[in-house]
Amino acid sequence: MDAPMTTADTTHDVVVVGAGVAGLTAGRAFADRGVRPLVLNRGRGIGGRCATWRLNDIPLDYGVSFLHGSDPAFLDTVRSVPGVSLVPGWPHDIQGEGTPCQPRAFARGSSRLAYAEGLNHFPKFLACGLNIRREVSVESLMPGAGHLLLTLAGGEKIRARQVVLATSGTETERLLEPIEGVAAEVGATHRLLTMLGNLPCLTVMAVYGSEARSPAWDILYPDDSKLLHLVANDTRKRDDQGPVTLVLQAHALWSRIHLDTEVETWTRALLAEASMRLGDWVNRPTGVRSHRWRYARADAGSELSQPVLIDLPGGARLGVTGEVFAPGGGVEAAWASGRKIVTRMLETKGCVA
Amino acid sequence: MSMHKLEDLVARDRDHECEGVGASRVCVRVVGVADLPTRFGHFRIVAFWNNRDVKEHVAIVHGDVQGEAHVATRMHSECLTGDVLGSLRCDCRDQLIMGLKRIASEPCGVVLYLRQEGRGIGLINKIRAYSLQDQGLDTVEANLALGFRDDERDYAIAAHMLKSLAIRSVRLMTNNPKKVGELTKHGVEVSGRIPHVIPPNEHNRFYLETKANRSGHWIDFSGKPHLQEQGDAVMIEGANQQGQSDE
Numbered sequence: 021m022d023a024p025m026t027t028a029d030t031t032h033d034v035v036v037v038g039a040g041v042a043g044l045t046a047g048r049a050f051a052d053r054g055v056r057p058l059v060l061n062r063g064r065g066i067g068g069r070c071a072t073w074r075l076n077d078i079p080l081d082y083g084v085s086f087l088h089g090s091d092p093a094f095l096d097t098v099r100s101v102p103g104v105s106l107v108p109g110w111p112h113d114i115q116g117e118g119t120p121c122q123p124r125a126f127a128r129g130s131s132r133l134a135y136a137e138g139l140n141h142f143p144k145f146l147a148c149g150l151n152i153r154r155e156v157s158v159e160s161l162m163p164g165a166g167h168l169l170l171t172l173a174g175g176e177k178i179r180a181r182q183v184v185l186a187t188s189g190t191e192t193e194r195l196l197e198p199i200e201g202v203a204a205e206v207g208a209t210h211r212l213l214t215m216l217g218n219l220p221c222l223t224v225m226a227v228y229g230s231e232a233r234s235p236a237w238d239i240l241y242p243d244d245s246k247l248l249h250l251v252a253n254d255t256r257k258r259d260d261q262g263p264v265t266l267v268l269q270a271h272a273l274w275s276r277i278h279l280d281t282e283v284e285t286w287t288r289a290l291l292a293e294a295s296m297r298l299g300d301w302v303n304r305p306t307g308v309r310s311h312r313w314r315y316a317r318a319d320a321g322s323e324l325s326q327p328v329l330i331d332l333p334g335g336a337r338l339g340v341t342g343e344v345f346a347p348g349g350g351v352e353a354a355w356a357s358g359r360k361i362v363t364r365m366l367e368t369k370g371c372v373a
Numbered sequence: 374m375s376m377h378k379l380e381d382l383v384a385r386d387r388d389h390e391c392e393g394v395g396a397s398r399v400c401v402r403v404v405g406v407a408d409l410p411t412r413f414g415h416f417r418i419v420a421f422w423n424n425r426d427v428k429e430h431v432a433i434v435h436g437d438v439q440g441e442a443h444v445a446t447r448m449h450s451e452c453l454t455g456d457v458l459g460s461l462r463c464d465c466r467d468q469l470i471m472g473l474k475r476i477a478s479e480p481c482g483v484v485l486y487l488r489q490e491g492r493g494i495g496l497i498n499k500i501r502a503y504s505l506q507d508q509g510l511d512t513v514e515a516n517l518a519l520g521f522r523d524d525e526r527d528y529a530i531a532a533h534m535l536k537s538l539a540i541r542s543v544r545l546m547t548n549n550p551k552k553v554g555e556l557t558k559h560g561v562e563v564s565g566r567i568p569h570v571i572p573p574n575e576h577n578r579f580y581l582e583t584k585a586n587r588s589g590h591w592i593d594f595s596g597k598p599h600l601q602e603q604g605d606a607v608m609i610e611g612a613n614q615q616g617q618s619d620e
Contacts, residue, residue, distance in 0.1 A: 208505050208515035215501050321497050324518040345518060 032058045035170060035180035037158050037195075040068025041351050042342045043186030044146035045358030051150060053366055058178070059152040060170075066152060067143030068188075069316065070351055073225055076307045078265050079138030080225040083313070085239060085252040085267065086110050087139060088125035088132040089352035095131055097355070101145040103137075107257050110134035111238030118241030118249070121269075121317060122350050136258045142351070161185075161195050163202050166335040184339040184361055188315040189218050189322075192340060205330040209340055212328075216344055217319030219272035220279050221249070222312060224290045225265070226305035232264040235298055247274050247293040266302070268294055272316070283310050318344045323353070327361040329368070339365055377439035379406045379417055382537065393424070394536075395529030395559050400424045403537050409433065413470060414477025421534055425526060428488035432534055433473065436481030439539040443564045445482035446543040447472035448531050448552065450489045452602050453496055462503065463602045467571050472546060475567070483538065485531050528552075532559035549605045570608045 034050055036043045039061035050057045065071065071083035087098050099106060110133055114126075125132060135141050157173040167179040185192050196210040240251040252267040268290045270278075278286045287310045288303075295302035327341035339361040343349060346357040382403035393400045405420035419432040438444050449472055455465030469484070476482025490496045498519040505515050535543060535556075542562035545553055546569045553563045 204510060205512045205514045208510035208512040209518070211505055211508060211510055212501065212515055212518060215504065324498070325520050326517055328514045328518050330514060 029177050029179060031167065031179040031181075033180070034058070034182045034184070035060065035168075035178060036184045036186055037170070038062075038068070038186035038188075038191075038342070039066040039143070039147065039152055039154075040186060040188075040342070041070050041143055041146070041354035042345075042358040043068075043184070044143050044150065045355045046184050046186055046339075046341065046362050047150045047152075048146050049359050049362035050366075053362070055366070056151060057184075058180075059147075059150055060156045060158060060172075061152060061154050062157045062187075064154050065140075066147050066154070067140045068354075069313065070139050070143045071311075072138030072140035073309060073311075074138075075225050075265070075309055076227045076263070078227055078262060079140075080227075080254050080265055080267055081134070081139045081252065081257075082223050082225050082267055082309075082311050083316075084139060084351055085250065085269075086125075086132050086134045087142065087351050088122070088130050089348075089350075090130045091352060091356065094352050094355050098133065098142055101135070101141055104141045105136040107134040107136055110257060111252075113237040113256075114239055114241065115235075115237035116241040117243035118245075120241055121249070124348060125350070134257045158195065161199060161338075163199065163332045163334050163336055163338075168332070168336045168338065180336070182337045182339070182365060184341060184365075186341050186358060186361075189213050189216055189318065189342065189344055190315055192342065196340075203330060203332055205328065206332075206338070209328045209330070212324070216322040216324075218315050218322070219317050219319055220275040220312070220314050221272065221316030222270040222275040222278060222286050222290065223310065224268040224287050225309045225311070226268070226291065226302070227307040228264040228266075228301065228304070229306045230263075231304070232301045234264045240297070242297060245271075245293055245297075247271060247290060251294055251298070263306070266294070275313075275316075279312060279314065283312075286310070318349050320349075323347050323349055327357050327364065329361065329364050337365065377437055377539075379403075379419060379434065379439070379538075382406065382419070386537065393529075394533045395525055397425055397526045397529055399526060399529040399533055401430070401530060401533045401537055411473065413473040416473070416477070419538065421537070423530060423533075425530070430488055430530060430534065431486045432538060433476075433484040433486060434481075434538070435476045435479065435483070438481045438483055440541065441481055442541040442562075444540045444543050445476050445479040445546060445567060446535070446540070447476065447482075447484045447546040447569070448487060448527075449484055450487050450527070450603055453490060454499070455602065464571070464607045465602050467574075468569065468603050468605070468607070471569065471571050475546060483535075483540065485534055487527055487530065489527055525555075528555040528559050532556055532561045535561055547605055548608050552604065568608060569605060570610050572610045
């Protein structure tokens with residue numbers, strides 16, 4: 021029982037929902053094999069948690085602080101991004117005994133790097149030439165005869181023979197819930213997602229005036245703070261002697277408690293906590309911007325081994341992918357999960373004629 | 374009495390570093406040896422370090438295996454719920470005990486106890502898989518997403534462990550011809566295969582009583598589907614041998 025068709029309806033072969041690293045990598049992988057997918061992104065900015073904000077015209081990485089990985093193909097891709105100055109090995113100087121977001125980043129055999137111009141250049145590179153619609157929110161997903169019907173906020177409907185969900189775990193869970201009875205695989209995937217944890221992160225970006233001196237480390241993981249998980253000294257991604265720039269990220273538990281409280285309150289609290297370690301100047305930024313990551317990263321122990329591919333009754337196919345659908349977590353896992361779902365979709369024939 | 378001492382392997386391996394076995398270039402070292410009297414026989418236990426994961430694999434050795442050919446050998450994947458807790462959702466404990474008893478009855482033999490919980494999917498994800506099964510949502514896709522198994526690495530680790538123990542050739546206790554092929558590929562001479570047949574008992578009677586087969590899994594009397602944790606179809610003495618790999 022499809023909703024009545026309106027004139028605005030369009031039909032696509034492949035629609036990718038989510039233009040984070042997983043969705044963009046999937047889009048890119050389809051494009052490389054001659055399929056032109058439509059990529060939908062809820063927000064204006066693409067790249068998901070691989071995010072850069074320009075504050076006083078200085079790039080600050082307020083999502084992931086650096087890229088890391090061990091898969092040579094992934095490392096080749098992140099090193100091949102044109103127009104950026106690679107900062108190999110960043111972070112070099114690590115301060116504090118606290119636990120990194122992803123301890124594996126510092127394991128033997130793992131390489132780390134940053135871009136002086138901001139890590140968002142990686143998803144932007146993946147997005148080159150892709151057909152992306154921004155600020156499009158998918159309200160629901162409904163299987164029909166030979167297609168999936170996507171209803172967008174505002175009522176527009178899009179039909180697709182194949183859909184890849186490359187949204188965050190919680191968003192994917194929301195989209196699958198109403199259709200979990202459609203097929204056992206959908207139900208199982210939905211249940212699986214409800215078993216996985218995710219962590220929020222309150223983040224503060226700050227730019228300082230001439231009174232500030234850049235700390236002599238790249239990243240600090242305090243071991244004695246209930247508030248601060250890390251301070252990234254983004255100043256040291258560039259050698260231009262520019263103003264000191266810091267990114268403060270809060271612990272998941274503290275973030276969860278303060279997620280829906282006044283932004284100014286938690287921003288001040290995080291700056292004050294950092295100032296106790298770095299000096300009073302931290303409380304006096306010349307520019308500051310805060311961001312709530314409701315879904316910052318997968319919880320440890322949440323990782324799955326590969327994306328899910330479901331042949332729906334009626335003939336449409338649904339791929340479910342994203343960071344948790346590949347071992348290891350982080351940008352590398354998102355990238356790997358995006359590639360893997362496309363390989364599986366193209367190498368196995370669905371029921372679609 | 375034994376002419377070779379397993380203890381000597383610790384000193385031999387102290388600085389051992391080779392190019393590694395298999396695509397994952399696994400290298401292992403013998404790092405500890407001790408007596409292990411058990412209710413199934415008197416064994417020696419050999420602890421291994423490896424360069425690929427932080428898992429502490431062990432070999433349980435009976436008799437003098439060094440330099441020997443045709444050594445009775447069983448590869449067992451760790452299963453906390455089965456091996457330790459006696460879970461009836463799998464047959465791991467029966468298989469482990471059978472393996473230990475068998476090597477104890479041979480002049481020499483070895484059980485490689487590989488710390489690949491739940492066939493490498495990890496304990497957390499194994500329990501998640503059980504949870505989905507409990508809710509009747511045991512699908513191939515969900516199990517694939519939950520599975521971390523890297524077969525190649527398991528076999529590479531096992532092959533190097535056998536080489537470290539100076540075992541010349543093995544008679545592999547398995548019902549799965551793939552295991553023979555994989556070990557051979559990693560340079561282990563498999564001189565024979567011992568069918569791994571478990572005698573019937575009250576704990577595996579579900580195999581005898583019900584041949585129910587739902588989405589490729591055995592279901593026991595309490596309605597719980599089984600994962601093939603040891604990568605081996607179970608053979609029970611006197612039972613219909615349905616559901617095995619064809620040979």
